[in-house]
Amino acid sequence: MKLLFLTIGNVNDLNLHGIYTDLLKEFKARGIEVYVAAAAQRRTGLAPGVLEQSGIHFLRVATGNLTKCGKIEKGISSLRLGGQFRRAINRHFGGIKFDLILYSTPPIVFNSIIKSLKKRTGAASYLLLKDIFPQNAVDLGYFGGRSLIYKYFRKKETGLYKVSDYIGCMSPANREYLLSRNKRLDPSRVEVCPNALTPRPKINSDRKATLSKYGIPHEPMILIYGGNLGRPQGLGFLSEILLRHKNREDIFFVIVGSGTEYKKIERDISDSGVKNAVLLRQMEEREYAALLSACDIGLLFLDARFTVPNFPSRLLAYFEQELPVLAATDTSTDIRQVLEQSGAGIWVRSGDFSAFDGAVQRLAADKERRLTMGAAGRRLLENEYTSEICCDKILGHLDVMEAK
Numbered sequence: 001m002k003l004l005f006l007t008i009g010n011v012n013d014l015n016l017h018g019i020y021t022d023l024l025k026e027f028k029a030r031g032i033e034v035y036v037a038a039a040a041q042r043r044t045g046l047a048p049g050v051l052e053q054s055g056i057h058f059l060r061v062a063t064g065n066l067t068k069c070g071k072i073e074k075g076i077s078s079l080r081l082g083g084q085f086r087r088a089i090n091r092h093f094g095g096i097k098f099d100l101i102l103y104s105t106p107p108i109v110f111n112s113i114i115k116s117l118k119k120r121t122g123a124a125s126y127l128l129l130k131d132i133f134p135q136n137a138v139d140l141g142y143f144g145g146r147s148l149i150y151k152y153f154r155k156k157e158t159g160l161y162k163v164s165d166y167i168g169c170m171s172p173a174n175r176e177y178l179l180s181r182n183k184r185l186d187p188s189r190v191e192v193c194p195n196a197l198t199p200r201p202k203i204n205s206d207r208k209a210t211l212s213k214y215g216i217p218h219e220p221m222i223l224i225y226g227g228n229l230g231r232p233q234g235l236g237f238l239s240e241i242l243l244r245h246k247n248r249e250d251i252f253f254v255i256v257g258s259g260t261e262y263k264k265i266e267r268d269i270s271d272s273g274v275k276n277a278v279l280l281r282q283m284e285e286r287e288y289a290a291l292l293s294a295c296d297i298g299l300l301f302l303d304a305r306f307t308v309p310n311f312p313s314r315l316l317a318y319f320e321q322e323l324p325v326l327a328a329t330d331t332s333t334d335i336r337q338v339l340e341q342s343g344a345g346i347w348v349r350s351g352d353f354s355a356f357d358g359a360v361q362r363l364a365a366d367k368e369r370r371l372t373m374g375a376a377g378r379r380l381l382e383n384e385y386t387s388e389i390c391c392d393k394i395l396g397h398l399d400v401m402e403a404k
Helices: 019-029 071-092 111-121 135-139 148-163 172-181 207-212 236-244 262-271 285-293 314-320 335-342 353-365 367-384 387-403
Strands: 002-007 033-041 049-053 056-063 100-105 124-129 166-169 190-192 221-228 251-258 277-281 297-301 325-329 345-349
Touching: 002 019, 002 071, 002 111, 019 033, 019 056, 019 387, 033 071, 056 071, 071 111, 100 111, 100 387, 111 148, 124 148, 124 387, 135 148, 166 172, 166 387, 172 190, 207 285, 221 285, 221 314, 221 353, 236 251, 236 262, 236 297, 236 353, 251 262, 251 285, 262 277, 285 314, 297 314, 314 325, 314 367, 325 335, 325 353, 335 345, 335 367, 345 353, 345 367, 353 367
Parallel strands: 002 033, 002 100, 033 056, 100 124, 124 166, 166 190, 221 251, 221 297, 251 277, 297 325, 325 345
Antiparallel strands: 049 056
């Protein structure tokens, strides 16, 4: 069996640990021949072309910048993306007959290449829905829900759903939202196929030594946020939290990542005289995991304006290192239900400073509760968010289609 995966996600090093790399390696472990076509964004400096990593055939497609850039640059690059992938795949993988085409959102502009590949090879198609665009952009005020640009991308979005034999959503709320807004979708084609990892053992790092590398004191309770620093995270709330807690000596905030809001957060910390926080650049995956293991609380933020139910994959890194989660999000996501039903963390509405402060106080006062929550998150990861589970779901559809 031959599988082709298309993505703009970070899979440039298949030896890394992540939702896409782990899934691809799970397919490979099952004897499937895996091909990957991934964006080599201009800002990365990666050379386009074909190579092989860990027994997986890898095609780097030269593209413009799609992440960690301004919205105009991102929009122009997105419009060119479909043609760039189509030409690269036809040139390098044109003679290969695929059995399964797997692809993720963003982007939503792969319609024509998916349709062409299905026609040429007879392959089944499966969409990993990680982003519901353009509605999420409307939620954040990038453009209006009646604008021409919205209508253009909405047509692309529905076209992508139409060409997909099956769609895997990140959570039950994500699935319900998709079906409610796309009445022509057959519910039997839409399932929950969550963000997932192949869990690694928890790292038992030397807390004091690990934290001291970054100038972080080991005595306070350490709250860490790791991931994208952009508008979708609603990080104005985080900046205000830092300001409200800046005189406390019993807690310390660690922020790790990159994105369009990095400089703003840096200024906010400096201008406000926040001493119990440190802002660190995005780091190598294993280094980040070791840092997580030395911290006490994993923080999760989403903009309060979202009507689209999001489910950030950074949650899984917290679960893996047995960190209890304190999430401040919109009310559309079902992260609240996941955390509360599993006992893996505490949820508050983004913008509710009183509730956030209260959650910090409760966690700071009860180490045993933190440990219990962290263990619950690890169990949840192992039971519901593994690459093995997602691989079973996806391949199960191929068995059904062959039986027909």
